[in-house]
Amino acid sequence: MRTPYIEGQGFELADGMFIPDVFIRTIIIILLFYVFTSFLLTLIRILLNHRLKSKMISMEYSSAEVEKILKSENENKNYAMRWFFLLLGSAIGFVAISQFRFGWMSLGILALCIALGYGAYFGYLKKIRMLTNSIPKCGVDKSA
Incomplete structure (x- = not known):
């Protein structure tokens, strides 16, 4: 009982x-x-x-x-940012599903929020790569 x-x-x-x-x-x-x-x-x-x-x-x-x-420090920063975006997406998903009964719809909302978190992470990586490629390295002379 x-x-x-x-x-x-x-x-x-x-x-x-x-x-x-x-x-x-x-x-x-x-x-x-x-x-x-x-x-x-x-x-x-x-x-x-x-x-x-x-x-x-x-x-x-x-x-x-x-x-x-x-390993470069950028890999450590990217690792931390990946977990930040993943946990942020899952937290938003859990907040969103708290408004509904537990079922298939809430699982879909959670999966969508996690996918959006990964999408934000890859957008972050793309932006970082564009910034690092546009900034010349200090002390490196490519003309020599």
């Missing part, structure tokens, strides 16, 4: 399914732990890449060789 819904002790979906508060808290804690640890590991990788790049330049490697060995 199902216990009745008591405010603050769970979440009831539109179809009557009850999700206890403990499950929701557990999922949120796991997601927050994942986000925090991935942020921390990314930060450590960026700092170690910077130290390695500085040591390689001090050992008189050319900057082109250093860039070939290490």
Whole structure:
């Protein structure tokens, strides 16, 4: 027999399914732990890449060789922006489906919002590529 819904002790979906508060808290804690640890590991990788790049330049490697060995910072920025647009699109989708009953229409709205998030990400990449191609690199003389 199902216990009745008591405010603050769970979440009831539109179809009557009850999700206890403990499950929701557990999922949120796991997601927050994942986000925090991935942020921390990314930060450590960026700092170690910077130290390695500085040591390689001090050992008189050319900057082109250093860039070939290490990933550029643009890839890290693009990775972060991809997740930003994906999570923004899914958040907008969840806000939109909260206005409807759970069903096929809400899944379609969520899929559309995620697709729009990816579309915004690729628009961002296209704009960044146009900007980086139009700006000449400092210290590079192509006429020589």
